[in-house]
Amino acid sequence: xxxxxxxxVSVEEKQIIKDLSLKVGSGEVHAIMGPNGSGKSTIAxxxxxxxxxxxxxGKIDFNNEDLLNMDPSERSLSGLFLAFQYPIELPGVTxxxxxxxxxxxxxxHNGDKPIEAGEFLKMLKEKSSKLNIPMDMHSRFVNAxxxxxxxxxxxxxxxxxxxxxxxxxxxxxxxxDVDALKSTSEAVNQLRSSKxxxxxxxxxxxxxxxxxxxxxxxxxxxxxIESGDKSLANKIDTEGYAY
Amino acid sequence: MTGSxxxxxxxxxxxxxxxxxxxxxxxIDLQLINDQITGYINVTKSKIxxxxxxxxxxxxxxxxxxxxxxxxxxxxxxxxxxxxNFGSNIIIKSKMNKNSIFEYFRLxxxxxxxxxxxxxxxxxxxxCEFRDFNFSNGSDExxxxxxxxxxxxxxxxxxxxxxxxxxxxxxxDLLIKHLSKxxxxxxxxxxxxxGVSRVSFSGKVFVDQDCSKTVSxxxxxxxxxxxxxxxxxxxxxxxxxxxxxxxxGAASGKPDESIIFYLKSRGIPHKQAEKIYVEGFLGEFLNxxxxxxxxxxALKYISTHC
Numbered sequence: 058x059x060x061x062x063x064x065x066v067s068v069e070e071k072q073i074i075k076d077l078s079l080k081v082g083s084g085e086v087h088a089i090m091g092p093n094g095s096g097k098s099t100i101a102x103x104x105x106x107x108x109x110x111x112x113x114x115g116k117i118d119f120n121n122e123d124l125l126n127m128d129p130s131e132r133s134l135s136g137l138f139l140a141f142q143y144p145i146e147l148p149g150v151t152x153x154x155x156x157x158x159x160x161x162x163x164x165x166h167n168g169d170k171p172i173e174a175g176e177f178l179k180m181l182k183e184k185s186s187k188l189n190i191p192m193d194m195h196s197r198f199v200n201a202x203x204x205x206x207x208x209x210x211x212x213x214x215x216x217x218x219x220x221x222x223x224x225x226x227x228x229x230x231x232x233x234d235v236d237a238l239k240s241t242s243e244a245v246n247q248l249r250s251s252k253x254x255x256x257x258x259x260x261x262x263x264x265x266x267x268x269x270x271x272x273x274x275x276x277x278x279x280x281x282i283e284s285g286d287k288s289l290a291n292k293i294d295t296e297g298y299a300y
Numbered sequence: 301m302t303g304s305x306x307x308x309x310x311x312x313x314x315x316x317x318x319x320x321x322x323x324x325x326x327x328i329d330l331q332l333i334n335d336q337i338t339g340y341i342n343v344t345k346s347k348i349x350x351x352x353x354x355x356x357x358x359x360x361x362x363x364x365x366x367x368x369x370x371x372x373x374x375x376x377x378x379x380x381x382x383x384x385n386f387g388s389n390i391i392i393k394s395k396m397n398k399n400s401i402f403e404y405f406r407l408x409x410x411x412x413x414x415x416x417x418x419x420x421x422x423x424x425x426x427x428c429e430f431r432d433f434n435f436s437n438g439s440d441e442x443x444x445x446x447x448x449x450x451x452x453x454x455x456x457x458x459x460x461x462x463x464x465x466x467x468x469x470x471x472x473d474l475l476i477k478h479l480s481k482x483x484x485x486x487x488x489x490x491x492x493x494x495g496v497s498r499v500s501f502s503g504k505v506f507v508d509q510d511c512s513k514t515v516s517x518x519x520x521x522x523x524x525x526x527x528x529x530x531x532x533x534x535x536x537x538x539x540x541x542x543x544x545x546x547x548x549g550a551a552s553g554k555p556d557e558s559i560i561f562y563l564k565s566r567g568i569p570h571k572q573a574e575k576i577y578v579e580g581f582l583g584e585f586l587n588x589x590x591x592x593x594x595x596x597x598a599l600k601y602i603s604t605h606c
Contacts (some may be wrong), residue, residue: 105565108557133567145562149580158576159566166567198580215566 058083058254059104059124059223064115066096066103066279072113073099075279081223084251088265089258090290091276092298097258098142099279101227104256105139106132119223134166138221140212142228142258147199152211155199156181160218184217187244189237205232213241217248224248225256230264242267262294306349306377313337313364314357325374326350335360340367343374343400350375356382364390370400370428377403381597387414387439394422396430398452403431405594407601410439412468418444426452426480432459433589435601438468438497447475450483457485460585462598464605465529467495474503482513488585489520492578492606493529504536505546512543522552523581578606 059081066074073096081087091097103110104117106129117124124132147155160180161171172180185192188210200208209229216224226245230238245268249255257268265273265287273289274281277298283289309321317330317337325346330339343350356362362384370376374397388410396402402422410416416439424430430448448457463470476485491499505516522531533550555577563573582602589595 105561107561128570129561129564130567130569130573133565139565141562141565145556145559147559147562147577147580149582149584149586150576155576158572159568162567162569162572198584219566 058120060118062116065113066099067111067113073279077280081254083254086255086270088270088273089276090293095276096279097276098227101139101225101258104225105129136222138216138219138224140216140226140229144200144208144212146201148201150199151196152199153195156218163219184214188214189240190214206234206237209233210241213244222252223254227258230259262290265290306351308351310353312355312357323350335363337364342369343376344371345373351377354380361386362388366392368394370396370402372397373399375401379405381407383409384416385411388416390418392420396424396428398425399427401429405433407435407597409437412439414439415441420446423449423451424455427454429456434461435598436463437605438463438465438470440469442470445473449477449479452480453482455483458588459487460588461489462582463491463499465493465497465499467497469498472501476505478507478511478514481511484515487518490582491522491531493522493531494525495529497529500532502534507539507541507544509540511541514544516546518548520550524552524554575606579603
């Protein structure tokens with residue numbers, strides 16, 4: 058599904074990612090762990106096409122297409138989804154209106170008609186309920202005044218609405234209390250399938266206790282220094298990144 | 301007053317002046333002489349809210365000189381959703397007697413090449429509320445000047461202006477005079493400037509020395525969409541009493557690229573992302589409009605002109 062080959066990425070002329078190579082197969086869950094400033098979020102934003110991140114060399118194939126030739130919106134329509142570490146606020150636009158628009162843009166891409174208001178409301182109720190999101194949150198402006206946990210849940214709700222096949226979760230666990238972490242993880246686990254892959258970026262083991270990864274990669278100074286299974290995450294949790 | 305029932309009447313300006321369905325509590329006298337419309341609207345107390353819908357169908361420059369008087373405990377809604385394709389010169393003097401409410405909506409479209417001037421002086425008495433909402437797309441020459449005098453205790457002003465300029469110009473001046481204690485004013489101005497637009501907003505709040513317990517908020521924000529566009533926002537405070545709460549803020553700048561990226565990361569194409577962002581920016585204060593029908597019309601205006 059995803060094949061990153063010898064990728065180098067700079068931000069404001071400072072190299073952050075160095076010769077990174079990573080393969081993610083269909084249905085696999087990869088966890089990327091690493092200390093602050095190791096380049097984890099850079100990978101997430103580079104995959105999503107953030108223009109502030111300059112790819113200086115390397116290649117990324119996504120479903121046999123050249124991801125780097127795609128605009129951020131094309132990447133999303135092709136099935137890539139980034140759950141942001143810091144979701145932006147959009148004053149003046151209600152969450153319901155925003156969610157309906159993102160659903161419809163994907164429906165249009167798939168050749169479907171815009172969703173009927175009643176059908177959308179039903180879908181929104183059902184998916185919000187899984188995440189313990191109260192419906193009145195959707196009449197508020199997008200992320201404006203939301204708590205950290207509400208913002209993260211709203212990200213996972215969007216993931217559920219858009220049905221992507223590659224999900225990058227950038228520190229989705231930060232800002233979540235224990236109950237929210239559990240309900241969010243349960244919702245993510247329900248979305249796991251043989252056709253959907255995940256890259257989970259996190260500092261801590263706690264998210265990976267709920268969402269079992271197939272592979273764990275340790276990131277340091279823009280490169281993967283070690284890969285393994287979940288036992289590697291346990292080792293980091295016990296011994297820290299200086300193990 | 302301000303119940304759910306409304307009495308809707310209309311004034312249609314064309315080659316003549318048509319006044320339709322005017323209720324008994326409304327006294328309207330308008331004369332059209334030599335392309336100049338002059339007259340008055342007087343409103344007295346009624347159990348049913350009085351709404352006047354204004355329509356301009358004149359095929360020439362629109363000149364209006366109007367006096368509006370609201371009697372004690374009266375309500376007037378004035379709604380103008382007209383196109384001014386030949387320019388306009390509107391001068392209004394209003395006076396609100398105690399416990400009255402005046403709600404003035406202007407959702408107007410102007411032809412770019414026209415000249416448009418609007419002046420409104422309003423005197424507000426005790427326990428009155430003036431709600432003033434103006435949505436405009438500017439023109440080559442446009443001046444909007446509103447002067448609000450909060451003359452008595454608990455007089456209140458709520459105003460919101462939205463200016464969407466696509467290579468048009470507009471100068472917007474708002475003067476709010478707090479002349480008695482415990483009066484309130486709340487003003488917001490938002491603008492989007494594209495192409496070679498020039499938009500200015502000057503919002504002055506004056507608080508007289510005897511005006512304790514004054515509460516005043518003013519915020520103005522602008523989005524500059526092109527290098528050639530210009531926005532000038534100038535808040536001014538002249539406060540002569542210490543026992544007041546007065547806040548003001550002004551900010552203008554380019555669109556926040558991180559918001560555009562966020563929207564694009566959800567599959568929304570660039571142009572649509574920009575439109576959603578701008579509509580949200582302009583619509584941030586629409587919750588000040590308590591009337592849901594007019595709130596929807598304001599939303600539609602923004603969506604159409606963005």
